[in-house]
Amino acid sequence: MAELLKIEGLRSGYGEAVVVQGIDLVLPQGESLALLGRNGTGKTTLLNTLVGVTRRHAGRIVLAGQDLTALAPHQRAAAGIGWVPQERNIFKSLTVDENLSAVARPGPWTVARAYEMFPRLAERKSNMGNQLSGGEQQMLAVARALVLNPKLLLLDEPLEGLAPIIVEELLRSIARVVRDEGMSAIIVEQNPRMILPITQRAVVLDRGSVVHEGASAALLEDREQLDRWLAVARH
Template identity: 60%
Template structure:
């Protein structure tokens, strides 16, 4: 697989605050990465840095071989970086269908295909964003990102706060997208043992620094270091089961 994204010795944060220190990673087209760590360790900041929403202080971000450090966020989205933030940020005063079509870019992800992936959105297509449940809002946020036809999909804790049944449904959808290999996926999630089996690579952050960068299967086999890095959350990782 050809390299799609590379971070070289990235330092980043907000204002004068440095959150990430010396982060490097490489992601190929169609690849998948589990981004792990306890709360406050820099996971969301890493996604925000990729999207241009956090300040890059040092290092390089190469996307398809080009340095995108000075490229604004909306241009990065147009170039193929799709972001589903924790807050979801759907348009609450627009219908489901309007949410999806207002951002659409040409490509294989069409309205029909998003509805096929998320049948519930088809059923709710005339509902306003503020009339949806939390799970439906998450599906809409993911569907809207897919309508941009991204080459990389950034998912920031997509299962957070959802009922177990809905979380499992979304996890299965993410698994299908990863296995299809048509776009790369970076997945931030507290339930490490739920996402390590469906991703190829893993990066664990501790106080803004990388403490593990390697294959997901190896990290899953090691067990004890993962528990230490993630604290009690790892030990209780059957929460979605």
């Protein structure tokens, strides 16, 4: 399978503080990756570095053969990175429809298709962003990233703080995008049991470094490793 993302010797952080250290990672085209680890291990920093909003101290990032290392965030977005940060970053003073149409780019993911994926958004297309619930805002943030038609989708804890029924709905949609339709994605999630079943590969970070890399299915079955790195209770 063709290589989509290649990270080599990446060290990054904020100011002089180095958070992510010596990351080497390859993501093939069409594969999804669960990025796991306890709080403060560098997961969000790694995504932020791919987007271009941290300070890079060393290393290289290549997406679909294009070196992103020296590019600004808007140039990385144009190169094919779609990002859903924890803060969501939707336009709260625009309607749902305006949020989507303002950023949509040509490709298979159209605004109409986003509405088909998220019927709740279709029902609220005339609502302002600040009139949506937290779960609906998260759906809108994911839909906005999809209509950019990115090569790589980055999701930073997309299920955090949402009601169980919304978690279930959003998880089904993410599974459809990454598992059934083969969009390449890196997904940060605190609960490995939610995200490992819908991704192909898993990476665990600890103190800013990769301490485990392998198949998601194998890690899901390895209770000892889950306990060791992620403090997941045994059942």
